[in-house]
Amino acid sequence: MTNKEKAIALICSLQTGDQEPAGCINPNKYIQHNLSVADGLEGFGAILKNAPEGGFKAEVVRAFEDGDFVVTHTIYDFFGPKIGFDVFRFEDGLIVEHWDNLIPITPPNPSGHTQTDGVTKISDRDKTEENRVLVSNFLNTVLVGGSFDKLSDFISTETYIQHNPDIADGLSGLGKAVEQMSAQGIQMVYSKVHKVLAEGDFVFSMSEGKFAGKHTAYYDLFRVSNGKIVEHWDVMATIPPEDEWKNNNGKF
Numbered sequence: 001m002t003n004k005e006k007a008i009a010l011i012c013s014l015q016t017g018d019q020e021p022a023g024c025i026n027p028n029k030y031i032q033h034n035l036s037v038a039d040g041l042e043g044f045g046a047i048l049k050n051a052p053e054g055g056f057k058a059e060v061v062r063a064f065e066d067g068d069f070v071v072t073h074t075i076y077d078f079f080g081p082k083i084g085f086d087v088f089r090f091e092d093g094l095i096v097e098h099w100d101n102l103i104p105i106t107p108p109n110p111s112g113h114t115q116t117d118g119v120t121k122i123s124d125r126d127k128t129e130e131n132r133v134l135v136s137n138f139l140n141t142v143l144v145g146g147s148f149d150k151l152s153d154f155i156s157t158e159t160y161i162q163h164n165p166d167i168a169d170g171l172s173g174l175g176k177a178v179e180q181m182s183a184q185g186i187q188m189v190y191s192k193v194h195k196v197l198a199e200g201d202f203v204f205s206m207s208e209g210k211f212a213g214k215h216t217a218y219y220d221l222f223r224v225s226n227g228k229i230v231e232h233w234d235v236m237a238t239i240p241p242e243d244e245w246k247n248n249n250g251k252f
Helices: 004-017 020-024 040-049 125-144 146-152 170-183
Strands: 056-068 070-077 081-091 094-104 188-199 202-211 216-224 228-238
Touching: 004 056, 004 070, 004 081, 004 094, 004 188, 020 040, 020 056, 040 146, 056 094, 056 188, 056 202, 070 188, 081 228, 094 228, 125 146, 125 202, 125 216, 202 228
Parallel strands: none
Antiparallel strands: 056 070, 070 081, 081 094, 188 202, 202 216, 216 228
């Protein structure tokens, strides 16, 4: 099995109850960044033991590999219907580290898109590094650097499909959403980009910042075509205070 197949099997085991995929987790080294879950294999096992009546549900919609990392985009029923991004790091074929962000499922956004629909098939694998650089520059120039006047340098002015629950398609939809947030005194701040992972036309980022003044983890997935970002999915979640953490590994 590829690392991607192992990661998908592990997530699906939450629904099937199959214990075999858990063998892909290194029992001696499993660094957990979900701050609501205890470290190590014991923490993962505790989740399974505390499953609600009827168990969990998990449907992986997208998955891709970048070196030792696997990124998955999943529809969950995990203590309620949720959308999640999971990131796994492998060493010698075993999972040794895990990050995730989860958010409740919402109705379709103003353009009628859900949080998970859209393109799923990976293409343009020969442009992986080119696409990674494009998205990295977008994140650091526009979102961290604040140069919103350069949006069109990175995002297509012709096609920009948006899956954020509150934002409509196109640069106009993004602009309107930013205006509405500003009118309500809400600021979306990206302060640091921690990871940018890519395979083909899909590029995923993990970033840190603040939303409405709250410490926030931003997980963004972009699809790139012909040198411009043409589609975007995201899951943003508030990072709990340290006294509520069940491990000491931090969110990133």
